[in-house]
Amino acid sequence: MSKLVIPRKTVYRLSLYYRALARLKANKVETVSSAALAKAAGVKPTQLRKDLTYFGQFGTRGLGYNVLALSAQLTEVLGTTHLQPVILVGAGHLGSALLRYPGFAKEGFEVIAAFDADATRKRSRDLGVPVLPMEEIGRILSSQRIKMAILTVPGNVAQEVANGLIEAGVLAILNFAPIILQVPDNVVVNNVDLAIELENLSYFIQ
Amino acid sequence: MSKLVIPRKTVYRLSLYYRALARLKANKVETVSSAALAKAAGVKPTQLRKDLTYFGQFGTRGLGYNVLALSAQLTEVLGTTHLQPVILVGAGHLGSALLRYPGFAKEGFEVIAAFDADATRKRSRDLGVPVLPMEEIGRILSSQRIKMAILTVPGNVAQEVANGLIEAGVLAILNFAPIILQVPDNVVVNNVDLAIELENLSYFIQ
DNA sequence: CTGTGTGAAGGCTTTCACAGCC
DNA sequence: GGCTGTGAAAGCCTTCACACAG
Known part of the structure; x- marks a missing residue:
């Protein structure tokens, strides 16, 4: 897997994104832009987008990210699918x-x-x-x-x-x-x- | 003051050095080399020396650092002289x-x-x-x-x-x-x- | 026209290599 | 000989600029 190429700091931020997504999920938000998600996580939008490219493409241009789908992807990468x-x-x-x-x-x-x-x-x-x-x-x-x-x-x-x-x-x-x-x-x-x-x-x- | 030029990460490590020095002090150690102190703080010797140069020269070549003196300098820089x-x-x-x-x-x-x-x-x-x-x-x-x-x-x-x-x-x-x-x-x-x-x-x- | 994906540039940190001092 | 101090090099991470898709 491409796991080894993900920078340590990026991995750390993935957790921040995951948290922010969880809150959006709770509020029944379906789609979020990199700008909005980045703000919630306390980082710059470009950094969020760059971080995500380390393990794939998840957004829709002109629209943003699907909250549930991105959240699921992050769980996968972070290895927190199981207890x-x-x-x-x-x-x-x-x-x-x-x-x-x-x-x-x-x-x-x-x-x-x-x-x-x-x-x-x-x-x-x-x-x-x-x-x-x-x-x-x-x-x-x-x-x-x-x-x-x-x-x-x-x-x-x-x-x-x-x-x-x-x-x-x-x-x-x-x-x-x-x-x-x-x-x-x-x-x-x-x-x-x-x-x-x-x-x-x-x-x-x- | 030159305070603003000290990198954030360096400041963080200064605390680690300070801790390690406190233990040496408790053990009545008077002098320590950058290699030994760096190991105790979990960093590389060159990094420790570089970190210290941001706010002065404290070592004696061929010998190392005076534990008490360096410790006092760090308190000064960190601003923890007072409660x-x-x-x-x-x-x-x-x-x-x-x-x-x-x-x-x-x-x-x-x-x-x-x-x-x-x-x-x-x-x-x-x-x-x-x-x-x-x-x-x-x-x-x-x-x-x-x-x-x-x-x-x-x-x-x-x-x-x-x-x-x-x-x-x-x-x-x-x-x-x-x-x-x-x-x-x-x-x-x-x-x-x-x-x-x-x-x-x-x-x-x- | 909005917002993502990404090569390239820029900036920051770490590490190297070695000069200089005890 | 041992060990610090430090400019230069390397490495890493962030930010920019813009191509591209919906």
Whole structure:
């Protein structure tokens, strides 16, 4: 497939387009121009059109794009046609909040289990999934085909935990720990660092 | 100042370097080479050196960088020498978790108040800051000099709430709502969209 | 006449290669 | 010899300009 030639940034924006299309769908809009869709996604119209050409032609000249058709194409490219199972490691404050966050399920991800160093820790609410001790990670991952993990453990143990996940077959990690994980080439990591985002903002308002 | 010529991506990486230096400091390391620091930050050594040249020369040839001195320089450039006050809007699951997240304070940000449409909603734990009704935003912001806000409200009200914040003088927004906010040029927004990060990962492991 | 698709140009970032200093 | 600082080259991404289709 031509998958490898799609620039990383384009792939990221495809998700933005997909979101915007979902809203249009909800509003029963059938057709949208690159100008309107681009605005909703916060990019320039030419960029949107260029992004789409990486994997085909979807528009009608003089008219625009069919919302449903384009949306379906994007799901296809992004690989989110099926529910993707995910585990979460580190059920502290942030991890627990993420478990209750409805956004994952809405976008096609199902957190099937959570793990924590202290699995019996008292938690204020039911989290909707079992919280298991870390030692169970290998067993659960090998019994199901899980490739993605959300990592919300403290920074000082993150690398170690990540190593264990990778050994157990995890290929993608969404890392909230404030350190850069060292991983093999076949493993992909996306970092979400809240403090860095704030720091970054603070630079621009100086 | 030469501030405007520093590329956006460089600014972002400065935060990564700053983090890595903090760990070295904690380990009582006095000097570090660009190779070692770059590895800790997940970038190439030449990139680190190039990034630093945008605002000066800090290394000693043949030796490397003084950890404390470089760290101090970065704080200076990033504008995080002082505690920066922040408000949080939307004290739902995610917002509440962020309030308890120790990472902000550690990096020099103090959440001084939280706001929610339902300020009296029963919350499982004390959040460490007062949760006030939305109507109070204007009053609090005008009485204190607050320029930054963390936005954790549902997507369907995010734009409206953002408008209010901007009107009240907010210049920087860390947005967790899954929509692209339309804001004036003088306002800066950083988006954190967890579902998009997962979606992005899922593309790369297809 | 409106709005997409796209080669070419332009701009921005990263990487290289090596001069210069300790 | 080791390691930084940096102009130049390469690579990547965005934007332009316009051909082309409905």
